[in-house]
Amino acid sequence: MACFIGVFVGTLIGVLPGIGPVATMSLLLPVTYAMSPAASIIMLAGIYYGAMYGGSTTSILANIPGEAASVVTCLDGYQMARAGRAGPALGIAAFGSFIAGTLSVLGITLLAPPLARAALRFGPPEIFAVLLLGFTLVTHLSGGSKLRTAAMALLGMLLGSIGIDPISGVARFTFGTLTLNDGVGLVPMIMGLFGLSEVFLNIESEIRQQVFKARISGLLPTRADWRASAGPIGRGSVLGFLLGIVPGMGAIIPTFMSYALEKRLSRHPERFGHGAIEGVAGPESANNAATGGALIPLLTLGVAPNVPMAVLLGAFLLHGVQPGPLMITERPELFWGVVASMYVGNVLLLVLNLPLIGLWVQLLRVPYGILFPLILLFCVIGVWSESGNTADLVVLLIFGLLGYLMKKLDFEPAPLVLAFVLGRMAEEALRQSLLLSRGSPAILVTRPLASAILALAVALAVLPAVVPAIRARLSR
C-alpha cells in the first residue's frame, strides 16, 4: 500500500513539471513519521522512481521536462508527438522505464555489496574523468555544425560558473545580486529553454491552427518500434545503473550519455532530433536505472550519492535506522523489503501508466489557444514551487527568450544544458583533485580507475577522427 501511494504520488509529481522528487520527498518526510520504517522508505523511494516514469509525459506532449532528468526526452519525444506518434513515444518510455527499473533492482539484488565498494573508490579525479567522458559526447548531441555546438557548450559552461565559487567562496558573474549567488537554477533554465521558448515560437505563428496537424496514429509501439528500441533500452539500463552508483552523478548525466551513445551507434544518426524512438527509449531507461543504482551506496554503505538519496537517508535516520554495511545483516527485513517493494513498484507503475497513455494523447487534441496559457502556467508553478522566488521567474523568462533566439538562429539547447551541468561539476572535481595532489596534475593518470576512464574518453574523442581514415586506407 505504501508502495502504491509512493509510485502514484511519484508519477503525479513527475507529470507535473517543476515539482521535483526532492521537494515532494522532503515535504512528505514528516508524514512518514507515523509509519513503520519499511513502509516510509518504500513510499519515499517509490516517489523517486515514480517521478522518473512520469517525467517523460510532459516532455513528449509539450516539450516541458516533467523533471530535470527528462530534458533529453524532449528532443525526440516532442518531435514524435508532433508527427502524431505521441502514443508510441509514451509507450516506449513506460516500457523502457519498466524494463530498466526491473533490471536495476535485479542489479541491486545480485551486485549491491561489490559495486558499493567500487563506488567508494571514486574520488574527485575519477569523477573528473567520467565528466570528461561526458564532454566527449557533447558534440554528438546536436545535428548542426561542430563550431555551433562548441559555442553552445562553452556558453553553457560559462553560465555554470555563475554563482559562489564552490572552492574559494568568491562570487562570480553575479552582477552584485544575491539571487545569483547560488548560480542559475537548472529548473528555470531548462523550462525556459525548452517549454517557454516553444510557446513563444508557436504564439508567433498563427495560433488558431492545430499544432498537431498530423493524425494521431496508434497508441502502442509497433513491432518495428520495439526492434529499434530493444538495444537502446538494454544499453540505457546498464549505463544508467552504473553511473547511478557513482556519487554526484544523479539521473541527468546518464540520460545525456545514453542519448549521445545511441546517436553514435545508430546507422541513421540524422533521424535523431526529428522523432527517433531510440532517442526516447535509451534516456528514459537510463534515468530509471540510475535511480536503482543510486540506492546501492545508500543501502550498503550509508552514503547518499545524490540529493534525493540524501532525503532518503534522512528518512532512515528519522526512524532510528543507520543504513550501511550492517543493515543487511541486522535489519534484513528492511533491506529486502525495500528491494522487494521496488519489483512490485515497477509493475504497479507500468499498470498505472499504460492506461493513461490514451488519455494523455487525447490532450493533444486540445486547441493550442487553450493549451499555451496552461503550459505557461505550469512553467510558472513549476519554477515557483522549486524556489519560491520571483527572481527565478525572471530567469525563466530570460531563458525562454534565449531559447527562442537560439531556435531562430539555429543553435541547439541540448549541448548548452549538458555543458552547464557537467561544467560546474568538472571544475569542482578538477580543482579538488589538484588540491588533493597539492597541485600535481599527475593525480589524474596515476590512479588506476581514473586513468582507465580518462583513456576511454580520449579514445572516444580521437577514434571518430581516426577510424574513417584507417578504413579508407584499408579499403584501398
Added chain:
Amino acid sequence: MAWRDAASAGLLALVSLYALVESTHLDAGTITRPGPGFFPLVLAGALLLVSLALLAQAWRGRRAAASGPAPAGDDDVARRPWALVATVVAFAIYIAILEPLGFVLATAALLAFLFGALAHYRWPIAVAASLVVTLVSYLVFNTWLQVRLPAGPWGW
C-alpha cells in the same frame, strides 16, 4: 554574408568579451593551483575564439550546414511578431505583480489576457475560463500539494 549568422556570432563575441573582462577581476591562480577566475577566463577566451570563427564563416557567406528542422513559422504560416512581444510583456508584468497581488489575482489576469487577446476567445468566456483554471490550480498546488504559492495582501 549571412546576416543572421553574423549577428549571432557577434552577440556571442560580445558575451565572451564581457565574461573575459569580468573574469580578469577574479583571482586566476596558476595552472596547478587554479583560482576562482581560472576557468571563467579559459572558457570566455575559448568562446571568443569560437565566435570569431563563426563570424569568419558568416563573413565568407558559407552557411553552416544546419540539418535541424526549419525554425517554426518560417514561411507557410502567418507570422505575428506582435503576439510574441505581447506575451513577453504580459509575462514580465505578471512577474512584477505576482507578489504584491498574490497568485490568484495575478494569474487570473494573465490567463484572461492570453485567452482573450491572443487566443481570440470572447471576453466573458476568457475571464470565466481563467478564473476556473486559476482556482483549480490554486487548490491542487497550494491546498493539496502544499506548494506555497505567492500570497497577496489577502492571503491568496
